[in-house]
Amino acid sequence: MSTLRLALLLVLAAGPALASYRMPPAMSYMHRPPPAKKMSKAENMVESVVLLSIDGLHSGDLTWWLQNRPMSALAKLAMSGVVYPQAFVKGITDSFPGVLALLTGGSSKSHGVYYDDSYSRALWCPGTPCNGSKPTGPPGCELVFDESLDYNLSDPNGGRTGINGDSINPAALPLDQDCKPVYPHQLLTANTIFEVAKSAGLRTAWTDKHPAYDLVQGPSGKGVDQLYTPEINTDFMGADFTHHADQIPMYDALHAEAISSWALGFDYQGNPQSGWGVPAIFGGNFQSVSVVAKLYSPAAYEADGVTPAASLLAALEDVDGFVGRIAAYVDVAGRTPSTAFVVTAKHGNAPRKAADLKLLPDTLVPNALTAAGIKPAQVTQDTVSLIWLEDASQLQAAVKVLEANATALGIAEVIYGSALQAFAGDPATSPTAPHIVTRVIPGVVYVGNPAKHSKAGDHGGLNDDDTHVALLVSKCGQKPKTVTDRVETRQVAPTVLKLLGLDHTKLTACMTEGCDPLPGLDY
The missing domain is CATH 3.40.720.10 (Alkaline Phosphatase, subunit A)
Incomplete structure (x- = not known):
């Protein structure tokens, strides 16, 4: 070792008592490394x-x-x-x-x-009961x-x-x-x-x-x-x-x-x-x-x-x-x-400038969709929102809700359809592709409770x-x-x-x- x-x-092993410990920049090894050798032209x-x-x-x-x-x-x-x-x-x-x-x-x-x-629209959640070698119930799992x-x-x-x-x-x-x-x-x-x-x-x-x-x-x-x-x-x-x-x-x-x-x-x-x-x-x-x-x-x-x-x-x-x-x-x-x-x-x-930081509750986007009768299967958020819909036929309705409330939801752009397929694939053919991805207003980070959160930035987004x-x-x-x-x-x-x-x-x-x-x- x-x-x-x-x-x-x-x-x-010392635990929290060493909370201020900093790793020295050049700690040596116990083993003796192999000696350096000159490289021949063929090896260069x-x-x-x-x-x-x-x-x-x-x-x-x-x-x-x-x-x-x-x-x-x-x-x-x-x-x-x-x-x-x-x-x-x-x-x-x-x-x-x-x-x-x-x-x-x-x-x-x-x-x-x-x-x-x-x-994934093609997998079952952990712990799903199996009937023989087949999972019970319909697929669809975070x-x-x-x-x-x-x-x-x-x-x-x-x-x-x-x-x-x-x-x-x-x-x-x-x-x-x-x-x-x-x-x-x-x-x-x-x-x-x-x-x-x-x-x-x-x-x-x-x-x-x-x-x-x-x-x-x-x-x-x-x-x-x-x-x-x-x-x-x-x-x-x-x-x-x-x-x-x-x-x-x-x-x-x-x-x-x-x-x-x-x-x-x-x-x-x-x-x-x-x-x-x-x-x-x-x-x-x-x-x-x-x-x-x-x-x-x-x-x-x-x-x-x-x-x-x-x-x-x-x-x-x-x-x-x-x-x-x-x-x-x-x-x-x-x-x-x-x-x-x-x-x-x-x-x-994001963001690099502390003055640009705007923490928003991660309930805003899913709640806006649900209030409009749209059922998201999954909404993943940090400096982005990735939205998977239970019913793909609700895509246009979902886009309309998000665009109509964009500023309040922290959204700069709603990306779907061919624009989304350019970097995220087609949800009609890929079981894991989201239906919608949003570009947030620069500085927006979605968190559980902005009043109690200590986050100054995150990643995942497109800015x-x-x-x-x-x-x-x-x-x-x-x-x-x-x-x-x-x-x-x-x-x-x-x-x-x-x-x-x-x-x-x-x-x-x-x-x-x-x-x-x-x-x-x-x-």
């Missing part, structure tokens, strides 16, 4: 891609950081990289479609996943794929090891027509970069925030060799990490340690694995920036909505330190010449603060540049495969929506 993991377990090519999502990191945040922290780890990557200041997430910006954009090259339209809280799937929230690993989805309780899963549990990865209708790499005989590894990120395994369920998913919402310390800006670095450090260990060819705990080697694609996410941006106090930004305030600055420093640690271990392993880094974000958070995210690609020998063309985060997927010399046209979602790798790189 590494020194870092041991330290983290001791901190977790991309053999591994480290894919990192700094969740919540806006394009403007990265620009500010590179300008004001020229000696930082991210700035060092930019010295041999391409920065894309006009990078956007296509469509819905929940974490699920956000990560799948990076991994499939598509939007919800193609991969079939909309949110971690969504709806799909909640978050910490509620864990065996045990009091265990930081979700009740099992937290590896390859083993902490998911099948009893918490929806059922298919044969009364079998449906795992998150089974929702996908498109393959992933992990599956393409696996089909070429390469290894893969990933770390994310819930066991429910079994999602990234892809339709095969076998895309990631080692998927490490410690539970961010564990109540092990009394309150989960997402409520404490000063505790979230401890959680992110678990991800940093796993990724650093993979960079050395070890398992996520830093143990040598026979026949493993360094994965071709590995990485994960960091939550510190996103958590800080969503907390009401202290504010993440100064009044201009651009300059990081103290809390966000601390989060950026923590995450930059983690990126630096990973890069250092890549270097120690002698693999800097053959390793590319992609640093981006699944989503942003710039949700969609306009950081993107940096770095590799040895790359001439530093800034590409100002508008690009989409889904272009990361074909870029990763092209860097590795793999066929990016094998990505089904990417081919459906257009499969251009990012411009400006020396492939």
Whole structure:
């Protein structure tokens, strides 16, 4: 066990008494990493891609950081990289479609996943009685794929090891027509970069925030060799990490340690694995920036909505330190010449300006529909509303109600029909596609009770603060540049495969929506 993991377990065991603990920027490992070696010309090519999502990191945040922290780890990557200041997430910006954009090259339209809280017209709810091998009653079920799937929230690993989805309780899963549990990865209708790499005989590894990120395994369920998913919402310390800006670095450090260990060819705990080697694609996410941006106090930004305030600055420093640690271990392993880094974000958070924040009750939209005699099967809200109707014939009536009351409901645009199908698919043919998605008035966030809520922002929506995210690609020998063309985060997927010399046209979602790798790189 590494020194870092041991330290983290001791901190977790200490509980709330260490609420102000901050992770040191460069904790060493007990094991001795393999010695660096010189790379031959034949080896001086991309053999591994480290894919990192700094969740919540806006394009403007990265620009500010590179300008004001020229000696930082991210700035060092930019010295041999391409920065894309006009990078956007296509469509819905929940974490699920956000990560799948990076991994499939598509939007919800193609991969079939909309949110971690969504709806299916073709599945049955957990616990539905079965008559033989068939579920009773009609299909139609809210799909909640978050910490509620864990065996045990009091265990930081979700009740099992937290590896390859083993902490998911099948009893918490929806059922298919044969009364079998449906795992998150089974929702996908498109393959992933992990599956393409696996089909070429390469290894893969990933770390994310819930066991429910079994999602990234892809339709095969076998895309990631080692998927490490410690539970961010564990109540092990009394309150989960997402409520404490000063505790979230401890959680992110678990991800940093796993990724650093993979960079050395070890398992996520830093143990040598026979026949493993360094994965071709590995990485994960960091939550510190996103958590800080969503907390009401202290504010993440100064009044201009651009300059990081103290809390966000601390989060950026923590995450930059983690990126630096990973890069250092890549270097120690002698693999800097053959390793590319992609640093981006699944989503942003909105609003950045505290003065723009407008919390609205999440009952407004469903109540307005119900009062008009319209039955929503499910309404999912954060900085967006996704609406599934019980009766699709009520679509026009629902649109009329929402448009007539748009300002009071916090709605800037009601999206349905062909406009919605451009990024969210067709509810007439997809059992999980919503009938309506709304673009909110900038600053609107739907919450349970605005008078008692401490939220300062969220994501999921279609406005710039949700969609306009950081993107940096770095590799040895790359001439530093800034590409100002508008690009989409889904272009990361074909870029990763092209860097590795793999066929990016094998990505089904990417081919459906257009499969251009990012411009400006020396492939």
